[in-house]
Amino acid sequence: MAQQDGRLGQEGMATEEKDPKTGTAGGTMRADGNPDDSRGSLFRSNLPRPTMADVARLSGFSAMTVSRALKDGASVSATTRERILGVIEEIGYVPDLTAGGLSSKRSGFITALVPTINNSNFSDTACGLTDALSERGLQLLLGYTDYSSGREEELISAMLRRRPEGMILTGGFHTERARRLLESAAIPIIETWDLPEAPVDQVVGFSNADASRAMVHHLVERGYRNIGFIGGSSNRDTRGADRRAGYEAAMSELGLGEGHIITFGTPPISMEQGGQAIAQMIEQWPEVDAVICVSDLSAFGVIMECHRRGWSVPGRVAVAGFGDFEVSRCCWPSITTVTVNSYDIGKQAGELLLSTIDRIRAGEEVAPATVKIDFKVVSREST
Amino acid sequence: MAQQDGRLGQEGMATEEKDPKTGTAGGTMRADGNPDDSRGSLFRSNLPRPTMADVARLSGFSAMTVSRALKDGASVSATTRERILGVIEEIGYVPDLTAGGLSSKRSGFITALVPTINNSNFSDTACGLTDALSERGLQLLLGYTDYSSGREEELISAMLRRRPEGMILTGGFHTERARRLLESAAIPIIETWDLPEAPVDQVVGFSNADASRAMVHHLVERGYRNIGFIGGSSNRDTRGADRRAGYEAAMSELGLGEGHIITFGTPPISMEQGGQAIAQMIEQWPEVDAVICVSDLSAFGVIMECHRRGWSVPGRVAVAGFGDFEVSRCCWPSITTVTVNSYDIGKQAGELLLSTIDRIRAGEEVAPATVKIDFKVVSREST
DNA sequence: CTGTTAGCGCCTTCAC
DNA sequence: GTGAAGGCGCTAACAG
Numbered sequence: 001m002a003q004q005d006g007r008l009g010q011e012g013m014a015t016e017e018k019d020p021k022t023g024t025a026g027g028t029m030r031a032d033g034n035p036d037d038s039r040g041s042l043f044r045s046n047l048p049r050p051t052m053a054d055v056a057r058l059s060g061f062s063a064m065t066v067s068r069a070l071k072d073g074a075s076v077s078a079t080t081r082e083r084i085l086g087v088i089e090e091i092g093y094v095p096d097l098t099a100g101g102l103s104s105k106r107s108g109f110i111t112a113l114v115p116t117i118n119n120s121n122f123s124d125t126a127c128g129l130t131d132a133l134s135e136r137g138l139q140l141l142l143g144y145t146d147y148s149s150g151r152e153e154e155l156i157s158a159m160l161r162r163r164p165e166g167m168i169l170t171g172g173f174h175t176e177r178a179r180r181l182l183e184s185a186a187i188p189i190i191e192t193w194d195l196p197e198a199p200v201d202q203v204v205g206f207s208n209a210d211a212s213r214a215m216v217h218h219l220v221e222r223g224y225r226n227i228g229f230i231g232g233s234s235n236r237d238t239r240g241a242d243r244r245a246g247y248e249a250a251m252s253e254l255g256l257g258e259g260h261i262i263t264f265g266t267p268p269i270s271m272e273q274g275g276q277a278i279a280q281m282i283e284q285w286p287e288v289d290a291v292i293c294v295s296d297l298s299a300f301g302v303i304m305e306c307h308r309r310g311w312s313v314p315g316r317v318a319v320a321g322f323g324d325f326e327v328s329r330c331c332w333p334s335i336t337t338v339t340v341n342s343y344d345i346g347k348q349a350g351e352l353l354l355s356t357i358d359r360i361r362a363g364e365e366v367a368p369a370t371v372k373i374d375f376k377v378v379s380r381e382s383t
Numbered sequence: 384m385a386q387q388d389g390r391l392g393q394e395g396m397a398t399e400e401k402d403p404k405t406g407t408a409g410g411t412m413r414a415d416g417n418p419d420d421s422r423g424s425l426f427r428s429n430l431p432r433p434t435m436a437d438v439a440r441l442s443g444f445s446a447m448t449v450s451r452a453l454k455d456g457a458s459v460s461a462t463t464r465e466r467i468l469g470v471i472e473e474i475g476y477v478p479d480l481t482a483g484g485l486s487s488k489r490s491g492f493i494t495a496l497v498p499t500i501n502n503s504n505f506s507d508t509a510c511g512l513t514d515a516l517s518e519r520g521l522q523l524l525l526g527y528t529d530y531s532s533g534r535e536e537e538l539i540s541a542m543l544r545r546r547p548e549g550m551i552l553t554g555g556f557h558t559e560r561a562r563r564l565l566e567s568a569a570i571p572i573i574e575t576w577d578l579p580e581a582p583v584d585q586v587v588g589f590s591n592a593d594a595s596r597a598m599v600h601h602l603v604e605r606g607y608r609n610i611g612f613i614g615g616s617s618n619r620d621t622r623g624a625d626r627r628a629g630y631e632a633a634m635s636e637l638g639l640g641e642g643h644i645i646t647f648g649t650p651p652i653s654m655e656q657g658g659q660a661i662a663q664m665i666e667q668w669p670e671v672d673a674v675i676c677v678s679d680l681s682a683f684g685v686i687m688e689c690h691r692r693g694w695s696v697p698g699r700v701a702v703a704g705f706g707d708f709e710v711s712r713c714c715w716p717s718i719t720t721v722t723v724n725s726y727d728i729g730k731q732a733g734e735l736l737l738s739t740i741d742r743i744r745a746g747e748e749v750a751p752a753t754v755k756i757d758f759k760v761v762s763r764e765s766t
Numbered sequence: 767c768t769g770t771t772a773g774c775g776c777c778t779t780c781a782c
Numbered sequence: 783g784t785g786a787a788g789g790c791g792c793t794a795a796c797a798g
Binding site: 047049092094095096097098099101102107116117118119120123124126139141142157158160161162163180181184185186270271272275297300301304307308326327329330331332 | 430432475477478479480481482484485490499500501502503506507509522524525540541543544545546563564567568569653654655658680683684687690691709710712713714715
Binding site: 435436479483484486487 | 775776777
């Protein structure tokens with residue numbers, strides 16, 4: 001039976017069957033009883049797809065009228081449009097947006113680059129973007145940089161070749177060449193999730209350093225004094241580095257010494273790495289009574305490791321995270337964190353982009369704006 | 384005017400060559416270090432971007448030779464290429480892929496649709512895809528359906544207008560119109576994460592029902608008999624529905640009755656919903672000694688709720704999940720789950736797509752393949 | 767309301 | 783190794 005194949009299957013091995021009908025998968029796969037497996041054999045022909053000219057010929061109108069019938073506000077008589085749409089439906093015509101974009105000089109999409117797509121913060125931002133853009137029929141082309149500015153540069157270069165009408169970036173750090181490319185691209189750029197000192201163009205973000213500062217203050221108010229910080233080892237994640245800098249600044253401002261910092265693994269630092277880091281922290285500085293983690297994920301790892309070792313949270317050590325991920329709300333004890341409206345960052349960035357595009361098209365001068373997004377320390381059980 | 388400012392730039396690269404078209408220096412921009420915040424004011428002009436014809440004119444060659452110099456295997460003398468690349472660098476020429484695609488009939492990208500980008504399973508698949516495709520210079524255009532087949536249909540329609548060279552889908556359920564669109568698109572389609580009964584074309588996946596079955600067997604082997612299932616309430620998530628069906632089938636096959644099913648919330652069901660579901664489960668059927676959750680996220684929520692209520696896991700109730708998310712490895716107790724090589728699904732799908740594209744281009748007949756991906760039950764502390 | 771003309775920027779094809 | 787002509791599929795800008 002198929003289930004046994006699966007259960008006993010070798011890890012990482014895959015088996016390819018040429019004909020599923022005689023394969024090992026058993027009867028469960030072909031329950032529709034269709035003996036012919038003709039999928040794929042017909043429609044992959046290299047025949048040319050119907051074009052607007054085909055629709056024009058078949059409907060008896062010119063291509064231009066077909067084009068108008070497909071647009072929203074165009075002036076076409078109802079009967080004409082009806083007939084044209086009928087032909088389109090009949091022959092399965094699908095408009096070619098790239099050809100249209102070539103002549104109208106509007107590609108109809110914008111690009112967003114995030115460090116990773118597997119992070120609810122950034123995917124929420126992507127959702128906000130999608131929502132803002134789709135109201136105007138713009139599509140979102142998403143790319144992920146893996147926290148590497150080199151990959152970001154490559155992506156920027158690759159994306160620009162498709163002529164996006166705008167670009168959303170995460171953070172304010174880019175390679176020299178990336179900045180040059182962006183500057184000569186002549187499209188609006190929005191940097192997000194940060195407040196860069198030297199922005200490329202527009203900005204929708206917040207100060208990660210200030211957020212960290214606020215968290216230090218929160219812990220101090222709750223009576224903690226020996227506060228440590230857990231983060232990634234390199235500075236690939238500039239927002240993480242900003243959070244660390246904010247922590248150090250706050251500690252020094254409050255006269256709490258230089259602080260205790262454990263850096264562990266390349267960003268994004270994982271749950272497991274958080275667990276390893278807290279062990280190292282407590283071994284090195286047993287006096288530590290609270291830790292701020294660069295993200296909720298590492299904070300969660302810290303808490304689980306504390307469970308394992310029998311250290312009570314927040315009794316032995318208080319734990320704070322960053323980002324308000326679901327896991328920190330649901331975890332026991334729930335995790336004190338910094339919450340940012342990730343969706344709103346995307347929504348606002350999308351709206352700012354749209355209005356900028358409009359103004360440029362109208363020939364107006366556009367003064368680059370900076371939209372500040374609020375953050376808030378959310379106090380939970382872990383502190 | 385903006386153009387004049389642009390010419391003042393001293394830190395840019397080239398200022399000698401004027402763009403014959405506009406009489407201004409092409410695209411160089413004042414570097415930072417200016418007290419004024421002049422971002423965005425210069426480079427957003429509506430000036431036309433340099434084209435291949437500009438490069439041709441400035442380098443003294445024809446556009447065709449420029450085009451060749453940009454390709455890999457083309458026959459251009461070294462000195463010619465060098466000069467051309469020099470001009471390109473100088474004036475900041477960026478090739479227009481959409482124009483190229485229009486004439487070469489190769490868009491240079493493929494599309495992948497996933498239910499959500501905020502899920503490490505699907506984002507790992509996207510990474511595998513990216514890796515497989517980038518070897519051949521193909522880009523990935525990612526879209527997310529939010530588990531809605533209506534949105535999937537819209538996305539398919541929108542994507543097809545950009546003429547992707549292939550398409551990766553998640554799951555085997557699509558609307559009628561979506562299937563029609565796909566079938567007449569004349570490009571290779573790969574459905575993933577499932578083994579559809581009536582595939583559109585190619586498949587790279589596994590049986591979710593069989594995976595669930597395997598989990599029931601695992602629990603029975605460990606002595607559990609009153610096994611419940613926690614999942615989403617609707618059938619929007621067909622893979623979730625398959626897992627539930629596999630659970631029911633296994634229970635009945637093993638003579639363990641009809642099983643106990645709590646459905647809670649619309650998929651993807653959250654951690655918090657998992658927590659609420661287990662409370663309901665235990666209240667309704669106190670005899671339950673093990674639960675299978677539709678995903679690791681809900682399983683985690685179950686475990687946290689059990690902590691809160693003082694129910695030991697697996698003492699009072701054993702808990703199993705699906706998907707091998709990081710949280711289930713790191714959580715305490717760690718969660719028994721079904722692991723699937725998500726990255727491999729993407730990698731294999733990408734490679735299958737590439738070879739299919741090659742074969743079609745070579746005029747070969749392509750028999751649709753089904754690649755089965757193995758899964759495995761990973762036993763951990765929670766059972 | 768509808769049609770004609772002329773490209774958009776590049777690549778294919780064929781010349782040399 | 784290089785160039786010239788033509789066209790990919792569509793739309794802007796004018797006609798009528």
